[in-house]
Amino acid sequence: MMSEHILPKRLYYTVFGLLMLCTYLTVQAAFIDLGVLNTVVALAIAVFKATIVVLFFMHVKYSTRLTWAVVLGSIFWLGILIVLTLSDYLTRRWLTYGGA
């Protein structure tokens, strides 16, 4: 049963603290030159932030399997869109129809 039991406020404050910390880190990291890693770090932090928001603020951690399925499904389909499209762009340099 989704969101039946009520989460302690403490939990919310902890998550909030983490989010703030991450925000601070990501801004700091942006000014250090890590090469490609800058992008990786920024996105990794963003993904982490998103995850804890979904799990705790949006109560998914305590929700039905169906809710989990919906959440993961949306991520999976986003993956399809991006991966299959890039599968075209990233392999163009090898052989493109009309190329060579």
Next chain:
Amino acid sequence: MGTTPLFPVSASTMAPRVDALYFFLIGVTVFFSLLIAGLIVYYAVKYHRRSTDAVGERIHGSLWLEVTWSVVPFLITMVIFVWGASVYFAIASPPAETLNIYVVGKQWMWKFQHLDGQREINELHVPVGRNVKLITTSEDVIHDLFVPAFRVKADVIPGRYVNIWFNATKPGRYHLFCAEYCGTRHSGMIGEVVVMEETEYQDWLSGGGQEGSLAAAGEKLFADLACNTCHRPDSAGRGPVLTGLFGQTVTTQAGEMVVVDEAYVRESILNPSAKVTAGYQPIMPTFQGLVSEEGLLELIEYVKSLQAQPQAQPLSDAR
């Protein structure tokens, strides 16, 4: 002509290969369509409901049947896939030695430029039995060059060079269509491909060509646009020496290796700062809007012709 053909003439080395797969597919289609239709009619008659309250037998299914009619079609499709893919590869990869012809599509006409100068519109003359490569681009929207008799087709995309290659096997006149919808006169953007015997073709070549070769036109443009102020044969210019450049790999300031092909030269002219060659300042101005698509093709052909050894025969690709 008053006759009504039901099958297209096959006039290229690729046509028979495509047709063969086509016939195989027709076989599969006829077989399964007749199978399904036959069964439907047979059952409909045999088991026709006789009394109003009759009910069918309670049959729920059969695993092995399900497996069979999943696996068999799957295997058939895999045959089709491999076959189709292999022929597609052949269509998509032009042979090394080709006779190159430049094509510019615009709403709503086809412009062809032959290496030694002839220009034609909506009509394309090619020799029989030679590998011909059309290097196409578009001035405005996406077009698509389609020659049914050759079974080849490719979208002609603005800002890109798309190659279409074929080897004509039969002299004659064949339809040339624009197959990608491109606006009002899309259906008027048609022409003819004229396939000629080698000898006739040579006569035809020598017929026109007053303007001099494409490379020559490019050389003239190269001077008019003052490219030569920076790009000189000797390394005294502020720009890199272009001689022998085409086909080489150059390193950009970003450190990536890029092959100098048509697309690269085009970009270097229209958008020089995109890939700045290592060891040079990004001082080359953009020529966006100053050079027409034809002009670009001439410049490209000129850059191609600047081979270290001048006796590189003009009729063959730099690679």
Next chain:
Amino acid sequence: MPTVLLPPRHYLNNGYGIRSWLLTRDHKRIALLYLAAVTFFFFVGGAFAVWIRLDLATPAGDLVSDETYNKLFTMHGVMMVFFFLIPAIPSVLGNFLVPIMIGAKDLAFPKLNLASWYIYMLGGAFTLYALVSGGVDTGWTFYTPFSTASSTTNVIPTALGIFITGFSSILTGLNFIVTIHRMRAPGMTWFRLPLFIWSTYATSLINVLGTPVIAITILLVAAERLFQFGFFNPALGGDPVLFQHLFWFYSHPAVYIMVLPAMGVVSELVAAGCRKPVFGYSFVAFASLAIAVLGFLVWGHHMFVAGESVYSALIFSILSFMVAIPSAVKVFNWTATMYRGAVSWETPMLYAYGFIGLFTIGGLTGLFLAAIAVDVHVTDTYFIVAHFHYIMVGGTIMAYLGGVHYWWPKISGRLYNEGLAKLSAGIIFIGFNLTFFPQFVLGYLGMPRRYHAYPEEFQVLNVLSSAGASILGVGYLIPMVYLMWSLRYGRAAGSNPWGAVGLEWTTTSPPPTENFSQTPVVTWNAYEYSPKVDHVA
């Protein structure tokens, strides 16, 4: 049969005024609102089709100017796809049947359901406005940079209309998903659901997952057209092929939105027509889901010659073959269902036969297109046109008409004229094949699509096609007449005229507003006809 009468109380006589319809939250009345709208758009689209065919009767295309012609096929495609075929079966039959089939009082969100209809009508209004105020000439595919930089016609209003309508199908899909998950009657387990519910569920998944992408794509096109935001126009640094990826990410799955509900209808028709459980129920059920998922992985097969990477072309090609398999499984299972059935020759069954045969041909010609080398030759020719009309007209519309005839007694409570129905079914079948079979030949000959004029040697085949279209048109007009007629003069049908099973046949025809006097408790599987003991063939 003894003269039955309509029940004293049902959803149709529960209020008569115009407000009782325009403000209704009853899914059955909303279904009828959709029926009216969808039929209207079909005839508009059909009128364009007739116009196209008349123009193509002569090589020079003497009837209209090329400019007009381009607007004709664009409007034809837009109307038929976005305003007729996508909503047709889910919004009309789905809306009417889903709650009844699962034993619910209504959809989960009745207000949202009504809202969807208004959104749909608003979208339609925009598109009709674009139509009367000059039309649009981009083709239903809106390829860039033509649509953003070159066309001078009403691209924005049309696109906006499609954008708005998209929300209607999103909300309808969402409504169905939630309803099927949460509103099933006690005992109605997933594997007791009628197959129509399974396919509607699969369709709804596509609606929810695909439609948002076409929405954002339309916004990008509008932004580029209005503010020169350079997303797709090479002159501005954009990439036209990116548009094609985004467009087909939705529009290929959309073709399964257009066929999956039809498959669901056919499953119902075959079961009732043979008084027999559908052969391989669970395989047919899962095939629907498989199609919905795999359908999202093949869009690149529309771009084989558009300058995409050869390697991704290979990926998209092989996946296109994969998605054909579940369809094959369904066809075989329907055919096997007829084995040892009590097979009826009534109109709905005739349409079901028509669907299976024509869908098979249409689908198999899809394999020609998935086979890349052949597609290079036939893409953007009439072969494509023939392929998709075989599936969408020969397949989906056949199933739709079959479904309308099958459930008409439930919807209206009355019986139509069987003789006329059989006649028109025959006319439609003949007219259809005459219209579209020649187009396969034309396509391989190399006649490009979207051509207003064509070389003489193609004329004979085109004339055949045009002749077929006029027969087809007549075939479509006849049902309009006798169905309307039956509303007033048809005999009362009784709750179960076909002797079929399924919850919808346990309630009165027409059903009461709350569908069932009491929430049914389901204790049997779908299609349990014969009392005989099970034995597996």
Next chain:
Amino acid sequence: MSPDGAAQASHIGEVSGHHSGLAHQFDSLAQQREAATLGMWCFLVTEVLFFGGLFLTYALYRGWYSGAFTAASRELLIWPGTINTVVLITSSLTMALAVHAAQTGDRRSLILFLAVTMLLGSVFLGIKGFEYYEGFLEGHFPGPRFQFEAEHFREAQIFFSLYYLMTGLHAIHMIIGLGVMAVMVWMSWRGTITAEYYNPIEVSGLYWHFVDIVWIFLFPLLYLIGRHA
């Protein structure tokens, strides 16, 4: 069974403790809450794919024109972006607390937290408006008035096209969110919201958090990547 299925259908009466919030098509509040929550999640799926199209476009051009995109993103002021991130995350906290208050039936703090959430949301929009204004003066808005160093002109224009479209759509979602919150305040005020029936708050909370998540990604992608000298 016989062709007439009715024979087999045994019946049960309505089981529904009647509550003002219970709609006729549902049998129980539990069923209604599950339906509404599932509905909102499905809606959020569509939102993910809606923004997904934009993120794809962004990824592609970032890869192609990384130089120009870096240069262009440096043009954005970093402090408003950062402050806005903090503001929005805080509003997510207050939203979560509002749901908590609703669950515990604490009407006063419910209304309070909703109000604070709306306040923070408006602050976010205010700052965004200021950024737009700045950008407009700097000639960042694509089109005839666009200004950028010649070297990256075209590509930078694409960056800003994406910037305005992405943040603009996000802002529109914020505005819709504020509207929803206003309704929630009203409902709580009227006392429709109770410890048994707090689903509207919960569901609109999901939406609010989602809009927050979108920004969590927009911030690094538009402001941060390529910030380092």
